[in-house]
Amino acid sequence: MYAPNTARDDELLQGVVSRLARSSAFPLVFGGLVSHSGIHVTALAGHRTMSLRDLHVVADRGLGGRALSELRPRIAVDYRTSSAITHDYDRQVLTEGVRTLLAVPVLVDGVVRSVLYAGRRSDESTGGVAVGPVVRAAQELGREFAARDATVRRSAGGVLPAGRPDGLDSMQLEELRSSFAELRSISSSVTDPELLDRLRHLEGRLAALAGAGAAGEAGGVGADAPDAEPVLLAPRETDVLGYVALGRTNRETAAALGLAESTVKSYLGTAMQKLGATTRHDAVVRARRRGLLP
Known part of the structure; x- marks a missing residue:
């Protein structure tokens, strides 16, 4: 590697x-x-x-x-x-x-x-x-x-940087990740099952474009890193991690998702626990390695 x-x-x-x-x-x-x-x-x-x-x-x-x-x-x-x-x-x-x-x-x-x-x-x-x-x-x-x-x-043989898909530079990849977070925010307010299914499909396509694999239907199942235990994140845990990955604070994430700051902190805490992460940064890295985030 x-x-x-x-x-x-x-x-x-x-x-x-x-x-x-x-x-x-x-x-x-x-x-x-x-x-x-x-x-x-x-x-x-x-x-x-x-x-x-x-x-x-x-x-x-x-x-x-x-x-x-x-x-x-x-x-x-x-x-x-x-x-x-x-x-x-x-x-x-x-x-x-x-x-x-x-x-x-x-x-x-x-x-x-x-x-x-x-x-x-x-x-x-x-x-x-x-x-x-x-x-x-x-x-x-x-x-x-x-x-x-x-x-x-x-x-060394044409292997692209980890996490970067062929054809996307760093700025384009960050824009893709921002779009993913915004799309999940929109999805959280949708109640129509058919429309929600279509939005989840788009989320999976965005995640795949970023080389992370398709996100799970409930926002949680992705490709695990080698030798890693499978991780299942709740939809809101994925939503919160998506904004954390963009460098947003708990307050900014709460405003974007229409949640209380304490609720965001709680979701982030449970996501970190499931991923075995000790910091916000570590949680994002581990989620990407498992294909849970683009």
Whole structure:
């Protein structure tokens, strides 16, 4: 099975980190690649100490762990006193004198490949103008990862990147996944059995286009990963995971599906339990491997 070239990924990551430290509003930039065990920081620029070197961040912990789990950028304007994150990594981060810290996930086909951090040591305000270049750099890095993967796979025998169907680029695949989530949202309000059956058929076709196999009739049965136990998700659990896969928060998912935020949290919890996942991000990855999501 093909695996990313970690050395080459590290090289691409270090190049982006060094460039951002020179040209962005954040003098401290660092980042790491993501594995099953979390984020391993290897790329540094603008640092004054070595406290961040080889830092290991796990999902849901600290700012980077939240960005990893939620698949979206997170920022702590006053890092030291922020109540929105755990402070597992305060010693390493505060040793660098960080006041404001930004963490941006680098996505490849909807899966976090790396996390970029950008820090400021001053109290000056941080707005969209400052954050924008870091977010764009993360998007560009994701495209570079994807392009390199495709080249390596072709040279290894024409095998396409996992989860990406022939003929679709990353942006098209994300649009397909967004359409799948919206279609399931529409289906949830349909009571006519014949129309609902037609909508479920379309959902299966979209899932198949994404290389995930047909979704089950009740929104739950798909192709299992090798040696994995079959997983049956309830329709609403699949609906919630579909929006989580797009990086939506529980509140945003609740608004899209017309549910209470607590109900979304409950569905997500049961889906994670069925999939054996420990984080939102892990649940999406496991669902895709089983063909439950495109």
